[in-house]
Amino acid sequence: MKTVKLPEMTQKEIKHVYKKNSICRIAFIDGEFPYIAPFQYVYANNTFYFHFTDYGKKKKILERNNKVCVAIEDLERDLSEFFFITIQAELKEVSNQEERSNIINMMVSEGKEKFSTNFLSAHGFEKNKEWDILKNQKDIKIFKLINFKKEIGLKSP
Numbered sequence: 001m002k003t004v005k006l007p008e009m010t011q012k013e014i015k016h017v018y019k020k021n022s023i024c025r026i027a028f029i030d031g032e033f034p035y036i037a038p039f040q041y042v043y044a045n046n047t048f049y050f051h052f053t054d055y056g057k058k059k060k061i062l063e064r065n066n067k068v069c070v071a072i073e074d075l076e077r078d079l080s081e082f083f084f085i086t087i088q089a090e091l092k093e094v095s096n097q098e099e100r101s102n103i104i105n106m107m108v109s110e111g112k113e114k115f116s117t118n119f120l121s122a123h124g125f126e127k128n129k130e131w132d133i134l135k136n137q138k139d140i141k142i143f144k145l146i147n148f149k150k151e152i153g154l155k156s157p
Contacts (some may be wrong), residue, residue, distance in 0.1 A: 003103040009153030017083050018043045022110055027069040028061040035061060038088045042106045049103040052141040053124035066090045080155045088149040103142050108134050
């Protein structure tokens with residue numbers, strides 16, 4: 001049986017997928033086994049931004065090791081066309097208040113446009129709230145990808 005090697009994506013195709021999508025998975029290094037969690041992301045300034053809740057395992061893992069692998073898929077329902085992208089990089093908390101505020105505003109705007117308020121529970125809020133609740137929280141943690149090591153994009157033949 002002959003195997004088929006998937007074609008690599010161009011940078012233009014990769015950037016298109018980044019801008020089109022808003023959900024990814026992040027794999028964290030947690031000792032012997034990886035830990036994977038879904039995230040809403042904002043793609044701006046040629047990088048990815050994420051909101052982290054104050055609870056859960058991810059923050060503790062990041063304190064030990066900030067190296068991650070981000071996976072983004074873009075799939076047709078019947079899988080007739082697909083894109084798989086992985087990025088190896090590091091996560092760093094955003095300390096610049098203007099950058100943080102801009103990203104939160106973008107996250108709220110995209111949330112209102114693309115998701116129901118039910119998805120607010122993934123951000124640690126009650127689903128009966130409005131997306132603007134993210135703007136009103138002073139202690140929201142925003143992280144961004146830095147030090148990109150490897151980016152691989154594969155697509156359907």
